[in-house]
Amino acid sequence: MRTTALTGGASLTRPTGRRAAGVGRLRLSGIVRYVILVVVAGVILVPIGYAVLGGFKTNGQLVGDPVSILPSPWVFSNYTDVIFGANAAVFWREAGNSLIIAAIAVTATVGLASLAAFVFARIVFRGREAIYTLFTFGLLFPSAVAILPLLILVRQIGLEGNLLGVALPQAAFALPLTIIILRPFFRSIPVELEDAARIDGCGAFGFFWRVLLPLARPALATVSVLAIVSTWNAFLLPLILLNGTDQWTLPLGVMNFSTEYVSDQARILAFTVISIIPAVLFYVVAERQIVGGLTAGSVKG
Amino acid sequence: MSATSARPRVGWRLPPKWVTISLFLLPALAVYLLFVLFPVIQAAHYSLYKWNGLQPLTDFIGLRNYVTALNSSTFITAVSNNLLVIVLSLALQIPFSLSLAVLLNRRFRGRSVFRLIFFLPYVLSEAVTGVVFSLLLQPGALVDSGLKGAGLGGLIQDWLGDPNFVMITMFIIVSWKYFGFHMILLLAGLQGIPAEIEEAALIDGAGRWQAFRYVSLPLLGPTLRVSVFLSMIGALQLFDMVWVMTAGGPLNASNTMAIAMFKAGFKNSQMGYGSALAVILFLFGLVVALAYQRFVLRRDVEGALTVFNG
Numbered sequence: 337m338r339t340t341a342l343t344g345g346a347s348l349t350r351p352t353g354r355r356a357a358g359v360g361r362l363r364l365s366g367i368v369r370y371v372i373l374v375v376v377a378g379v380i381l382v383p384i385g386y387a388v389l390g391g392f393k394t395n396g397q398l399v400g401d402p403v404s405i406l407p408s409p410w411v412f413s414n415y416t417d418v419i420f421g422a423n424a425a426v427f428w429r430e431a432g433n434s435l436i437i438a439a440i441a442v443t444a445t446v447g448l449a450s451l452a453a454f455v456f457a458r459i460v461f462r463g464r465e466a467i468y469t470l471f472t473f474g475l476l477f478p479s480a481v482a483i484l485p486l487l488i489l490v491r492q493i494g495l496e497g498n499l500l501g502v503a504l505p506q507a508a509f510a511l512p513l514t515i516i517i518l519r520p521f522f523r524s525i526p527v528e529l530e531d532a533a534r535i536d537g538c539g540a541f542g543f544f545w546r547v548l549l550p551l552a553r554p555a556l557a558t559v560s561v562l563a564i565v566s567t568w569n570a571f572l573l574p575l576i577l578l579n580g581t582d583q584w585t586l587p588l589g590v591m592n593f594s595t596e597y598v599s600d601q602a603r604i605l606a607f608t609v610i611s612i613i614p615a616v617l618f619y620v621v622a623e624r625q626i627v628g629g630l631t632a633g634s635v636k637g
Numbered sequence: 638m639s640a641t642s643a644r645p646r647v648g649w650r651l652p653p654k655w656v657t658i659s660l661f662l663l664p665a666l667a668v669y670l671l672f673v674l675f676p677v678i679q680a681a682h683y684s685l686y687k688w689n690g691l692q693p694l695t696d697f698i699g700l701r702n703y704v705t706a707l708n709s710s711t712f713i714t715a716v717s718n719n720l721l722v723i724v725l726s727l728a729l730q731i732p733f734s735l736s737l738a739v740l741l742n743r744r745f746r747g748r749s750v751f752r753l754i755f756f757l758p759y760v761l762s763e764a765v766t767g768v769v770f771s772l773l774l775q776p777g778a779l780v781d782s783g784l785k786g787a788g789l790g791g792l793i794q795d796w797l798g799d800p801n802f803v804m805i806t807m808f809i810i811v812s813w814k815y816f817g818f819h820m821i822l823l824l825a826g827l828q829g830i831p832a833e834i835e836e837a838a839l840i841d842g843a844g845r846w847q848a849f850r851y852v853s854l855p856l857l858g859p860t861l862r863v864s865v866f867l868s869m870i871g872a873l874q875l876f877d878m879v880w881v882m883t884a885g886g887p888l889n890a891s892n893t894m895a896i897a898m899f900k901a902g903f904k905n906s907q908m909g910y911g912s913a914l915a916v917i918l919f920l921f922g923l924v925v926a927l928a929y930q931r932f933v934l935r936r937d938v939e940g941a942l943t944v945f946n947g
């Protein structure tokens with residue numbers, strides 16, 4: 337059991353770069369590879385670049401000359417309107433709602449999942465694997481299945497139209513993956529540390545709080561980042577569970593804005609681009625954790 | 638390591654173990670049961686009633702909602718749209734992601750930049766992706782002008798307005814957003830395979846393609862299965878992007894199961910019927926999951942090394 341625990345932990349570390357393959361590498365194939373990669377990168381970046389630069393254009397420029405890359409002249413009013421002008425109230429309200437929901441959901445997900453993963457990783461008892469399997473079951477079906485009854489349920493417990501009524505279900509849906517990623521990390525921490533903590537008078541919670549969590553910080557970072565990205569981008573759940581537009585989050589707001597300003601494409605693009613800045617910044621800073629977490633998830637087989 | 642593993646594992650003794658277990662486990666279990674499993678069971682329950690979601694549940698109609706669903710051409714279109722996305726994902730998107738993962742599985746200048754770019758769409762919300770692509774794909778907008786400029790004007794379609802083409806467009810955008818995710822999974826899998834194994838095959842006279850096909854690819858099996866599984870589950874619950882771009886139109890041509898369920902439950906107040914659609918969606922997920930379990934179990938039984946005999 338300890339062996340599987342250790343390999344489980346070891347496989348979660350990021351694989352370091354491979355040596356360059358020295359066997360019969362042709363120069364030409366290197367060039368072909370660059371060409372393919374640059375073309376694919378272009379396909380990814382052109383729509384994003386179009387949106388970013390489009391926000392600096394007028395609608396006349398956008399419609400009249402769709403292929404010219406740079407705006408001429410540059411127009412800043414679309415962006416400034418969203419940040420502190422005509423559309424700022426809507427934007428900041430929606431950003432605030434997104435932030436509150438993400439904060440609650442991520443705290444609940446990581447907190448509850450760490451506690452549960454601790455039990456699954458380090459305490460032996462009858463029925464443990466059965467309960468663990470129950471959690472993994474949550475990964476196996478599309479979450480949309482639960483949506484209609486969830487609305488009825490949230491209504492019944494008086495959380496309809498409450499940001500908490502979105503954040504808690506979101507946390508619940510994130511629990512399976514989070515527990516599955518955390519368990520092998522928690523397992524890989526040596527038993528000797530647990531014994532030492534006990535001799536020093538630590539209870540189970542003391543060990544969990546003062547020893548396990550600090551040691552598992554990289555894993556906690558990974559699951560937090562994954563939870564933040566998924567709650568920040570969530571669409572269907574908030575669409576169903578939030579009542580009025582004044583509670584809407586940014587993804588809903590982006591859709592709403594695009595129907596409201598149908599003929600003002602430049603403004604739509606500016607709003608959309610600003611709404612993705614937090615996620616993109618977050619990604620650039622935390623790429624290591626996101627990629628590490630997905631890798632960990634895939635290793636489980 | 639072996640010395641410690643020989644010692645029996647002792648749980649926490651004071652306070653009683655079950656108290657500790659309950660305090661740690663119950664909060665997560667309660668939230669999960671209440672917000673995930675209970676609603677799924679409720680969906681099965683509601684699906685047996687004709688119900689608008691507001692009045693008491695009294696009008697029990699047995700399986701009639703299911704019969705209605707299976708006889709509804711709108712819903713059958715939705716099911717076949719989901720299946721189309723699954724088939725195209727397996728046939729095109731995953732091989733494409735695998736090819737890029739292979740290209741990135743070498744050290745060269747700029748590798749990490751490409752990885753960063755390819756994964757970027759995954760962090761954008763589907764709503765944002767949908768809004769941006771709706772604008773790009775409008776008749777005469779960037780995509781059309783770009784194709785015309787490149788002399789490929791013949792490829793231009795009414796991307797989102799043609800009922801026969803709209804799902805192909807959806808699939809292309811889904812791939813744009815998610816291929817990087819699968820590429821990262823597969824790249825991690827490839828990096829877990831020691832370089833020596835493929836090099837040994839090359840020294841033994843295998844060609845590059847043979848070495849990849851008969852040595853690396855079988856070893857990549859587990860990762861590939863995860864990728865296939867996640868792709869299928871994702872394709873089954875396709876909703877956000879479609880809702881933002883076409884809301885299932887034109888003429889219901891881009892309905893998915895989740896869209897049909899949403900429309901039934903929230904637009905038409907047919908909670909019972911919508912729940913039946915949810916249960917059908919669940920059954921599709923279950924089939925995928927069982928198939929996946931079977932493959933994984935078979936791998937465990939046969940052992941990883943038997944693939945070398947093939």
